[in-house]
Amino acid sequence: MLTKPKGTYDILPGESQKWAKLEQVFRRVCEIANYEEIRTPIFEQYETFHRDQTDSSDMVNKETYDFIDRGERKMTLRPEGTAGCVRAYVENKLYASNKISKLFYFGPMFRYERPQKGRYRQFYQFGLEAYGPKSALLDVDIISTAILLFKAIGLNKLRVRINTLGDKESRDKYREVLVNYFTKNIDYLCADCKDRLNKNPLRILDCKVDKDSEVLKKAPCISDYLNEESKAHFKEVIDSLDRLGISYVLDPHLVRGLDYYSDTVFEIEYLSDVLGNQNVICAGGRYNNLVKELGGPDIPGVGLAFGMDRILLALENENIKIVKDKELHFFLITLGNLAKEEGQKLIYDARLRGFKCDMSYQGQSLKAQFKEADYNNSLFTLILGDDEIANNNINVKNNQTKTQETVKLNELFDYLLSKINNCANCGGKCHEKSTN
Secondary structure, three states, X not given: OOOOOOOOOOOOOOOHHHHHHHHHHHHHHHHHOOOEXXXXXXXXEHHHHOOOOOOOOHHHHHHOOEEEOOOXXXXXXXXXXXXXXXXXXXXXXXXXXXXXXXXXXEEEEEOOOOOEOOEOOEEEEEEEEEEOOOOHHHHHHHHHHHHHHHHHOOOOOEEEEEEEOOOHHHHHHHHHHHHHHHHHOHHHOOHHHHXXXXXXXXXXXXXXXXXXXXXXXXXXXXXXXXXXXXXHHHHHHHXXXXXXXXXXXXXXXXXXXXXXXXXXXXXXXXXXXXXXXXXXXXXXXXXXXXXXXXXXXXXXXXXXXXXXXXXXXXXXXXXXXOOOOOXXXXXXXXXXXXXXXXXXXXXXXXXXXXXXXXXXXXXXXXXXXXXXXXXXXXXXXXXXXXHHHHOOEEEEEEXXXXXXXXXXXXXXXXXXXXXXXXXXXXXXXXXXXXXX
C-alpha cells in the first residue's frame, strides 16, 4: 500500500472546508487593507534562495529541497514566500509605478526538517509583503493587518514580540561586540553556534539548543548599539502600535531565522500549550536590501507569514468553528427507473438555480436512501416515484418539523425557496414542530 511521504498530510473532506473558509476570511481582510494577490511558482532557480554562501540560516543550509531538472538546471522547492515574491516584483518591474506595492500570497512551502506537531515538510503559508519607502507606518500596517486577520476568525490568547535589528551600520557595530562576547564564551556554545560565530553571530541569539543558557541571556543587546536613525525608526513603530492600542512585548534578543532581515522584526505567539514549543503562528519583519540583492532597485520591503496549520490547531484549541456543519438544501429519494431518470434532471435543474442537493445513484432501498439523506444533513427530503411523476407531484418532507407535504413539480423550486428564506429570516422558529 502506498502512503504519503513523511512530514506531509492529506487534507480530507471536512477539514478542507476549514482551509477554504480560513482562506476566504483572510482574502477578505486583505481586500479591506488593500493587499493584492500574487501567485508565484512553487519552485524557483536555486539562487533565489541560496544567494550568499555566508548565509547561516538552517533553512538555507540544511532544509531546502534542491533538485536538477531535465535541462540540467538547479532548482529549489520554495521554503518560504518572500524571496519568490521579491523575484516576481523585480522581474515584472512592479516598482515602475512608483507606488507602494502591497501583496498577499497563499500556498505550500517545503522544508526538510524533523516533523512534529504544527511543523511539517510540506506546509501552507499565508503571507503579506509590502514594497515602498522605509516607513515605520508600513511596518505597523503589516502588523496591524495581522491582528485584523486574527480578530476576523475570533482567535484570542495572542502576544506580539518585537525587536529591531537596526540598519547595516548598527548591525556591523553590534556584530563586532557579539563576536568578542561569544568568543570569550565559545565553550558554552553548541556546534552550530560555533560555526555561526564567524558567519552571522546574531543567529546565535536564535539558537534552539542554547536558548536557556545564561550565556545567551546575558548577551549584549542591540538596543545599546543602534545609531540615531535606527532608534528613530523603531521608536516610531512602537509609538504607532501604542496609538492603535496593539499590545506588545519588547524582546531585545529576538531575531528572525533568515539573514535578510533588518530593522523591525516581530513574532505573534499563541499562548497555549497545544502547539508546544512551536507556538509562533505569525512572524516577519523588514528587509531593506533584498530587492536590490535580487537585481532590482534600492527599494525596502517588509512582510510576514502565517502558518495555516498552526492557526487551525489554535482555532481547534479555542473551540472556534469557522464553518457550519455539512448541510444540503435537499436530498432526493427516487422509487422506480423512470423516477431515477427524471430525478437526475431535477437535480441538475435545481443546481442551476443554486440549490445544494444530491440523490442516491446506487439503486438503494427506500430505507437506505433515507439514511443517506440523514448522513447528508438535508433540510428537506424529496420523494419521487413513478406515480408522482404521472400526477406531476413530489412529496417533500421537512426534516426539522418532521412534516410532509405534496407539492406540484412545477412549483417545487418556488416552494423550497420560500421555506428556506423563511427559515433564514425567522431565527429558527420555523423549525418548531408544525401542526399541519
